[in-house]
Amino acid sequence: MQAIARQDDSADNMRAARSERANLGRARPMRDAFGEALLDLCRANPRVVVLDGDLGNSTKADLVRQAFPGRFFNLGIAESNLVGVGAGLASCGFIPFIVSFSSFLLCNAYDQIRLAIALSNLNVKVVGSHGGITLGKDGPTQMGIEDLALVGGLPTFVILVPSDPVSMHKAVQAAAAHTGPVFLRSSRMALPPIYRQDACPFEIGRANVVRQGHDVAIIACGIMVAAALEAADELAGEGIQARVLDMHTIRPMDRAAIVAAARETGAIVTAEEHLLHGGMGANIARVVAESYPVPMRFVGLADTYVESGDPGALLVKYHLTSRDIARAVREALQAKGGGEG
Amino acid sequence: MPDTTWEIKATMRTPIGTAELQALTERARSLRLDILDMTTRAGSGHPSSSFSATEIVTALYFGGILRYRPAEPDWPERDRFIMSKGHAAPLLYAALADAGYFDRTELLRLREVDSPVQGHPIQGMMPGVEATTGSLGQGLSVGLGHVLGGRLNGLSYRVYVLLGDGECQAGQIWEAAMAAAHFRADNLVAIIDYNKYQETGPISREMALEPLVDKWQSFGWHVEEVDGHDLGALIETLRGLQQVRGAPSVLIAHTVKGKGVSFVEADYTFHGRALTPEQAARAREEILCKQ
Numbered sequence: 053m054q055a056i057a058r059q060d061d062s063a064d065n066m067r068a069a070r071s072e073r074a075n076l077g078r079a080r081p082m083r084d085a086f087g088e089a090l091l092d093l094c095r096a097n098p099r100v101v102v103l104d105g106d107l108g109n110s111t112k113a114d115l116v117r118q119a120f121p122g123r124f125f126n127l128g129i130a131e132s133n134l135v136g137v138g139a140g141l142a143s144c145g146f147i148p149f150i151v152s153f154s155s156f157l158l159c160n161a162y163d164q165i166r167l168a169i170a171l172s173n174l175n176v177k178v179v180g181s182h183g184g185i186t187l188g189k190d191g192p193t194q195m196g197i198e199d200l201a202l203v204g205g206l207p208t209f210v211i212l213v214p215s216d217p218v219s220m221h222k223a224v225q226a227a228a229a230h231t232g233p234v235f236l237r238s239s240r241m242a243l244p245p246i247y248r249q250d251a252c253p254f255e256i257g258r259a260n261v262v263r264q265g266h267d268v269a270i271i272a273c274g275i276m277v278a279a280a281l282e283a284a285d286e287l288a289g290e291g292i293q294a295r296v297l298d299m300h301t302i303r304p305m306d307r308a309a310i311v312a313a314a315r316e317t318g319a320i321v322t323a324e325e326h327l328l329h330g331g332m333g334a335n336i337a338r339v340v341a342e343s344y345p346v347p348m349r350f351v352g353l354a355d356t357y358v359e360s361g362d363p364g365a366l367l368v369k370y371h372l373t374s375r376d377i378a379r380a381v382r383e384a385l386q387a388k389g390g391g392e393g
Numbered sequence: 394m395p396d397t398t399w400e401i402k403a404t405m406r407t408p409i410g411t412a413e414l415q416a417l418t419e420r421a422r423s424l425r426l427d428i429l430d431m432t433t434r435a436g437s438g439h440p441s442s443s444f445s446a447t448e449i450v451t452a453l454y455f456g457g458i459l460r461y462r463p464a465e466p467d468w469p470e471r472d473r474f475i476m477s478k479g480h481a482a483p484l485l486y487a488a489l490a491d492a493g494y495f496d497r498t499e500l501l502r503l504r505e506v507d508s509p510v511q512g513h514p515i516q517g518m519m520p521g522v523e524a525t526t527g528s529l530g531q532g533l534s535v536g537l538g539h540v541l542g543g544r545l546n547g548l549s550y551r552v553y554v555l556l557g558d559g560e561c562q563a564g565q566i567w568e569a570a571m572a573a574a575h576f577r578a579d580n581l582v583a584i585i586d587y588n589k590y591q592e593t594g595p596i597s598r599e600m601a602l603e604p605l606v607d608k609w610q611s612f613g614w615h616v617e618e619v620d621g622h623d624l625g626a627l628i629e630t631l632r633g634l635q636q637v638r639g640a641p642s643v644l645i646a647h648t649v650k651g652k653g654v655s656f657v658e659a660d661y662t663f664h665g666r667a668l669t670p671e672q673a674a675r676a677r678e679e680i681l682c683k684q
Contacts, residue, residue: 101545122545130565133569136538137535141538144539144543145469145542145546146545163528167527168534172516172525
């Protein structure tokens, strides 16, 4: 495993772990990392074209517009047509990246994505930017809190949720290398690096263990991976060693890693910036229930919409912080202990 | 006024010969019989929506409009035909089989388990099917994607999209119409099978489309109208549209729902309903007798 794996022994190591992550570099907005990755991809692969729903400046797809204007199409504020045009381009042998806000693409053009891409099994990449709640102040009309559940209803789609700028770069490359429909979630939030630049394994369908541990497993995706590592540091101070998995691929799901986590730790907490209904945790629970039942707890949005506000304040209010993960871990461990007793 | 210019060059229109017209009429008759057999055997489907567009599809595939290679369905330079009104799948399948894309025996497996001949067309399941359609409103956008892809590939094929009239109630059609004019997609031709009925009744009663010509013109399209059952007129008009520059074209084809079978023409409730074997026998007689 190339990822940073640590075996903390005491609370003293918590600060060391934090500082090790800090040494990886500054936090950077995921959308910036996405735009740069897309531009790199366009440089390397002339078959890649980019379709924008008039949000290229927000999603950072605009970087391609400047460098390769002939391969960039703004279809305007018309997501249904945007998706259909992408399907036509894919049928001509191109690799379209359709980029807009996650909520607008999946909620406006769901049926178009269903027929023209998913059912047709075309080589189209749908990039849902501003996924989750951390776009913050623009409020719930723009937030993609249900995107993973929606794309989950499209059986041929691979679903990728990278967790830091380095893995975003890898995810864009992996999406292009995979032949078939891919959904990639991007976000506005600045995220700290989790992986070293040269040491991020990104294999579709294979979760990364970013922290070793045998007491409990925290399985997270997207922005919640960094929060899970923070929680693990906090728990280490209590003598709890948490394994942390970066579940960057929601489909196909890494069943082996989930079963190993259940078998080897005996308790699982999932964490996602998404509705609990139909999200990553629900799908992990299915694997656990089928294969190796252990106590589970779920961090995510209960059945609720979120509101406008500072992203950090929203994460606190809607219980998506490292503290919430740590609390869920303690509950899961209590259930695990109770089961044993 | 949109900043598009369309000039119709003086065309060297070869008049369609009587013998050719006669042969095409027989093609259309044969397609109608196939549609009848397929849907009655399946016990479901949309025969009347297929009948109304039979001459349009005959003109495209057999009247020298589309360039295609059945043995090489993905030939990059082929003209594209997208059946956006996917419920006319029986017509599409019958034409593709007749054109040689696959064996005619496949037609009789329409809507059966383990058959690629799905109730509505699925791209990738049958050769020659260019788009997955059936949820209405989607085909024109896919056609525009083919136009843009052709430009990037340096190819000059043409893209034809058959729309239902009721389908033009869908917002995506007008998104695509706006975008196609914006991109000056002059190798894109939409054909509207204007049979004046949608599933639940007359269009004018359920959700009026008129003034349809004005709507398309205001979106920057070149508009023509034609009798959608006059093969000679269809072919001549479609040839003429190949000369339009600077704007996409729409051909509003006035048709009769259920065309060719009197009791289907007279009853719009045949929209989503196959004929019974007894009705089909009567329909067959009528189709065979029509000159």
